[in-house]
Amino acid sequence: MKRSFSVRPPWPVSFLLALSIIALAVPLLALLAMEAARLTASERERLVGEAASSAARIAADLDQTLNSYMAILxxxxxxxxxxxxxxxxxxxxxxxxxxxxxxxxxLRDPSGQQRFNTRLPYGAPLxxxxxxxxxxxxxxxxHVxxxxIGQVAKKPVxxxxxxxxxxxxxxxxLSLSLDPVLMKELLDRQKLPPEWRGTITDRKGNVIARTRLHDEFLGKPFKEEALRDKMEGARHGTDLEGRAVIWGSAPSRTSGWLISVSVPADLVEASAREALLSYVLIVAAFTCAGIAGAVGVARVITRPLGLAEKAAxxxxxxxPVDFQPTVVEEANAIGTALVEAARLREEAEQQIMLLMREVNHRSKNMLAVVQAIARQMPSKEPKQFVRQFSDRIVGLAASQDLLIESNWQGVxxxxxxxxxxxxxxxxxGTRIEISGPLVRLQPPAAQAIGMALHELATNASKYGALSDxxxxxxxxxxxxPGAEEREFRLEWREQGGPPVTPPERRGFGHTIMVAMVEKSLDAEVIVEYPQSGLVWKVRAPGRCTYEGPDTAGRAAKRKAGEKV
Known part of the structure; x- marks a missing residue:
């Protein structure tokens, strides 16, 4: 039967597994979020650093070019x-x-007069x-x-x-006149990305060259916020086109000019977002794979538990309980235990039925014994009948108690x-001596011998050795050992009491001591009456005990030589 979910425990394993996954995922997602933020910042720093390194590279190329010009001069x-x-x-x-x-x-002399200028023919006025x-x-x-505006060139130089x-x-x-186009070509050789801008400005902040709109901004002052200082590094600001940009700049060591490379701020953010998106997609892919794996593991765990629940x-x-082994060891242990419990339950039920039949059988036997006792006792004097009958029932009950205590496994x-x-x-231990090996009697033998011993003890206390x-x-x-099988022998011997004479008649007591024992044990019973005291002997086949050949190997077996 499918259970409805409740917010109160107990909860199903699948829910607990989901909670475990969430407990693991929350700190992991927090770490991933921190890593995503770090990655975004790292991507921004990468672009800014690339802009600054591009500016430094242009500055180095510019210095090399200017130094080559100086070498020519x-x-x-x-x-x-x-x-x-x-x-x-x-x-x-x-x-x-x-x-x-x-x-x-x-060429100029100290007065500032040009002596020649290769822009004009030699000898032209200068x-x-x-x-x-x-x-x-x-x-x-x-000096650079x-x-x-050149006096001869009539344009910015x-x-x-x-x-x-x-x-x-x-x-x-001696001087060289440099056309800004040469600096523009130097910037173009760097092959900056299309949206990037490279700018060279002089010491006064005027534009010398630019990768885009060079002619439009040539000689115009650069934005003030980009020229707060000429230190190397990166700054946020607005370029000549009015775009929000991030600057990377580097000075020319030879000329003192400033080389600036700008990257649009939205491009930086777009690149950071792209990197973040790629990271998120990768994390999402791995998360989905992890969730799918967790769902699979949950099914692997819950299915065996469901089978164990079904078996329970x-x-x-x-x-009948049936459980097929699964991949979960603990569930297999539970299932195996349930199968074993079912087997033991079935055996217990069978044992109970057997015991019930046995109780029924033994109850009938007990009633038959009681009935036999009652029929064979004299009934002329009711009071004497009740007393003797009660005494014999007490003896029978004592034997019955011992059988029950031993689970009917012999006494x-x-x-x-x-x-x-x-x-x-x-x-x-004083006047009564008991000796013999450890022997267990079968239940019928125990009942018959118990009643006989009770009769002997009663007679001894009235007329025999225990009466004085x-x-x-x-x-x-x-x-x-016997000819064919071992023989069980039991002897009751009295001595030192009043002189004994044989009874004039045989009553019910003789029946209990002789006839019932002989019948129950298939035995021979001898009763002797010497003057020294009564002697009662029993010789029975060993099968009346649990040590006989028909009962060898049972749990009740003991060594014949063991003494009590």
Missing amino acids: ESLATTPALAEDNFETVYHQAVAALKSRRLFAF PNAKGTDEPVFEDGRP SDIV MAVSVPVMRNEEIRYV KSLGEGR RVADLVRSQLSLFRELI ENGQVHVSWDLV
Whole structure:
């Protein structure tokens, strides 16, 4: 019968398994959530770090390019023609060296007057730009200018300048005019992602080159928030196109320019969300697999328990119990125990039926014995009949008690003798001597001998050895080898009491001592009456005991030599 679920215990195993899974899953999901947050932050940091590393890579490439330009200038600055102030020769050498590089050289003296400019034919009038080369004259080192409108080029340009030394003094300043397009090409060579922007700005924050909308923003100032400092790193802000971006920047060590690489903030978040989604999908897949596995395990566990429950119901209803082994060891143990319990129950029921039939049979036998006792007793004097009848029933009851105590598995002769002499228990060991091996009598033999012993004890107390203070009674028994089987022998011997004479007639007591014993044990009973005291002897086949050949091997068997 299917049970309805209740929030109160007891709960089914499937529910407890579900609770176990949830108990394991909650902290695991919390850890997974923390890991997801860490993964999202890690993805953001990865993109920001990639932007910063891209900026550093561009800055390194820019420095290498500018240093190569300085190397060209220093090569031209050391030509013999320039040492001889042969400007025309130097002019033609510079044209030949720079034509393929789209670079232009010009030479200025300390007054700012240009001596030649390869943008114009040699000898053409040239402007004076006094003070332009002050950084070179002050430091005596190469210098890279910010973006300016060239006096000759008439457009935004930058200049790389080196000092021309003579007698340890700066005699001239030799410079290269750089077109911003060259910087644009340098940015393009980095192959940044389409949505990323690379920007080079000079020391004043003006745009020198940009990967997108280069011409539109050339020479314009960069956003203030992107130029708060020129330290390497990443910042949040807005680019020239008005997009929310994350900046990664790095300075040029040679020029002091700033290289910035921006990544749209929504792209960063989208990438983080994509990474998170991939992680969630993987976790969900493993979770579904785990749930499916848990459901399978739950079925594996609950099915054997259901079979065990079915077997238990069959046992309770008294029906045959069948249980097939499963993969769950504990359920198999329960099922096996239930099958064994059913077998034991069936055996117990059979035993009960057998005992009921046995009780019925023995009750009939007992009633027959009582009936026989009653018929054979004299009935002329009712009071005497009642007294004698009661005494014999008491003796029969004593034997019956011993049989019941032994579960009808036989009565030890020693116990039977003591029970029938219970009124004289204080004399046992002094005037009453009992000896013999440990022998168990069959139930019919125990009943007959018990009544006989009761009769003998009664007569001894009235007329025999127990009627005075001097008489003694010796009760002994043994199992002795016979021609075909062992023989059980029992003897009651009285001595030291009043002189004994044979009775003039045989009453019911003689019937109990002789006829009933002979009939019940298939025995020979001898009663002797010497003056020294009565002697009662029984010789019976060993089969009246549990040590006879027909009963050998039973639980009641004992060694014949054991003494009580």
